Amino acid sequence: MTQLDAQQVVFLFRVIARRLADARVELGALDGAIGDADHGTAMADGFAMVVQSGAEAAARGTAAGDLFAVAARAFLNAVGATSGPLYASAFMRAGQRFAGQTTIAAEELPAIIGDFAEGIADRGKARPGDKTMMDVWAPAARAASLAAEGPLARLDRAVVAAEGGRDATRAMAASVGRAARLAERSLGHVDPGAASAAIIIAALRDGLAPHLSGGHN
Amino acid sequence: MQRFINNPDDLVDETVAGFVKAHRDLVHLDAANPRVVVSNAAPKAGRVGIVTGGGSGHEPAFIGYAGRNMVDAVAVGELFSSPTAKSFADAIKAANGGAGVAVLYGNYAGDNMNVKMAARMVAKDGIEVATVVANDDVCSAPQDERAKRRGVAGEIFMWKIGGAKAATGAPLAEVQAAAQKAIDACRSVGVGLGPCTLPGVGHPNFQIEPGTMEVGIGHHGEPGTRIEALKTASEVADDMLKIVMDDHALPAGTELAVLVSGLGATPVNELYVIFDRIETGLTAMGMTVHKALVGNYFTSLEMVGATLTVMALDAELKALLDVETASAAL
Numbered sequence: 001m002t003q004l005d006a007q008q009v010v011f012l013f014r015v016i017a018r019r020l021a022d023a024r025v026e027l028g029a030l031d032g033a034i035g036d037a038d039h040g041t042a043m044a045d046g047f048a049m050v051v052q053s054g055a056e057a058a059a060r061g062t063a064a065g066d067l068f069a070v071a072a073r074a075f076l077n078a079v080g081a082t083s084g085p086l087y088a089s090a091f092m093r094a095g096q097r098f099a100g101q102t103t104i105a106a107e108e109l110p111a112i113i114g115d116f117a118e119g120i121a122d123r124g125k126a127r128p129g130d131k132t133m134m135d136v137w138a139p140a141a142r143a144a145s146l147a148a149e150g151p152l153a154r155l156d157r158a159v160v161a162a163e164g165g166r167d168a169t170r171a172m173a174a175s176v177g178r179a180a181r182l183a184e185r186s187l188g189h190v191d192p193g194a195a196s197a198a199i200i201i202a203a204l205r206d207g208l209a210p211h212l213s214g215g216h217n
Numbered sequence: 218m219q220r221f222i223n224n225p226d227d228l229v230d231e232t233v234a235g236f237v238k239a240h241r242d243l244v245h246l247d248a249a250n251p252r253v254v255v256s257n258a259a260p261k262a263g264r265v266g267i268v269t270g271g272g273s274g275h276e277p278a279f280i281g282y283a284g285r286n287m288v289d290a291v292a293v294g295e296l297f298s299s300p301t302a303k304s305f306a307d308a309i310k311a312a313n314g315g316a317g318v319a320v321l322y323g324n325y326a327g328d329n330m331n332v333k334m335a336a337r338m339v340a341k342d343g344i345e346v347a348t349v350v351a352n353d354d355v356c357s358a359p360q361d362e363r364a365k366r367r368g369v370a371g372e373i374f375m376w377k378i379g380g381a382k383a384a385t386g387a388p389l390a391e392v393q394a395a396a397q398k399a400i401d402a403c404r405s406v407g408v409g410l411g412p413c414t415l416p417g418v419g420h421p422n423f424q425i426e427p428g429t430m431e432v433g434i435g436h437h438g439e440p441g442t443r444i445e446a447l448k449t450a451s452e453v454a455d456d457m458l459k460i461v462m463d464d465h466a467l468p469a470g471t472e473l474a475v476l477v478s479g480l481g482a483t484p485v486n487e488l489y490v491i492f493d494r495i496e497t498g499l500t501a502m503g504m505t506v507h508k509a510l511v512g513n514y515f516t517s518l519e520m521v522g523a524t525l526t527v528m529a530l531d532a533e534l535k536a537l538l539d540v541e542t543a544s545a546a547l
Binding site: 038077081086088 | 222226272294295296297298299300301302303304326327330333334415417418420422437
């Protein structure tokens with residue numbers, strides 16, 4: 001079983017951060033259609049801070065499992081809007097699972113999709129169908145929790161579920177969050193929070209795959 | 218875009234930098250957080266601190282209301298976007314004089330979450346936090362769902378009353394109650410004639426066709442209740458007054474504070490045209506205008522349009538409203 005140390009967990013964060021940075025303009029444009037166009041910047045900057053704080057903490061000898069709490073703080077300090085507290089809560093929830101562990105088994109990491117979904121749901125109170133990031137996190141968490149399959153297969157299913165959830169938001173009218181103020185106008189647009197969530201899940205899958213591909217099941 | 222912009226990403230920082238330079242007699246930047254503007258009068262030992270915060274682009278709100286007997290510290294967000302929880306927490310710390318802090322803010326999802334997290338962050342420092350959430354915008358939700366209504370220009374009266382109550386040395390619960398009473402006494406409505414553009418987007422994210430108006434529009438272009446042909450100033454003023462007063466049910470003889478604010482790109486003289494008609498209408502209803510504010514008090518970038526806020530006064534609110542203040546905007 002492959003164990004990831006703190007540096008490797010930071011590298012995983014870095015994969016996500018890079019994908020979000022690449023999508024900065026695209027997410028901004030999605031948000032511009034129904035929101036304030038800052039979602040791409042917020043997510044890219046937030047994860048950049050996660051990487052920076054995580055790398056500094058890892059260099060100081062922080063355990064791999066404690067990097068999620070570091071990430072939560074970094075995100076909260078860097079990002080306002082709704083995504084700041086929502087992703088901070090997501091990281092905090094994942095941090096409870098791994099707290100104190102010097103290394104994390106690669107096959108345990110797909111579970112953070114469920115942790116993220118719970119943390120975000122508790123903080124934001126949105127439900128699937130509200131046209132938010134929960135329309136991605138909830139189905140992805142369900143797919144990632146199917147115990148019958150190996151971790152990589154579960155991640156693959158989560159990616160597919162995330163993409164389906166993201167695309168489904170196009171046909172929804174927002175009922176919570178800022179876009180709710182634009183309810184009918186939001187019809188026909190993919191929710192930017194759902195789009196960034198799908199990017200995170202795909203990046204997590206790709207970042208973990210090298211540690212899992214030769215693995216079990 | 219016909220706008221004075223360097224880099225859209227720097228706009229908020231440059232706005233705050235210019236603001237604290239222009240009003241250095243009233244405010245300064247928090248030493249630890251460049252997204253927190255602090256009144257030079259804060260904190261006052263033994264007195265309740267007043268904090269607000271919100272997205273940028275509404276200037277002079279929110280920073281313009283930092284000052285003596287007003288708001289002690291303001292958390293500054295990105296354009297139309299909630300400040301971070303850390304900025305709210307740092308504002309609370311800056312405003313803390315040891316008697317607790319009242320956070321008086323608008324009813325937006327991001328602000329709600331970030332204020333809640335900030336309150337938890339400062340609890341570790343032993344700072345007691347009370348909150349009041351403004352919900353004066355009549356068209357944002359029906360009467361029986363008032364808790365869902367968003368806060369708009371009525372927040373200015375909430376800050377004024379809260380700040381004045383805190384200045385009396387009243388304890389946190391009383392300051393909170395006075396601010397709550399103030400916002401409960403406020404009703405607002407907005408009418409939009411033209412959209413606004415976030416510099417990072419480059420085009421308006423909603424449209425108001427020439428020759429039309431949107432009645433009930435929100436401070437970020439949230440859709441109103443009606444889109445119809447643009448009418449005369451008097452007809453629009455009558456419409457705004459009716460929406461606000463129908464929701465208010467005030468007995469004749471009530472004394473009022475009235476605020477007509479431009480949304481950014483409406484000439485100020487037109488605001489006076491609207492106010493003239495509104496005061497005439499209120500007088501016909503048997504109401505008295507004790508205090509009027511007309512100007513750009515709470516804007517939405519370069520949106521064309523105006524908001525009307527009517528606050529019903531009782532003896533306490535009237536006395537607190539008349540307390541002298543010093544802030545950039547009021």
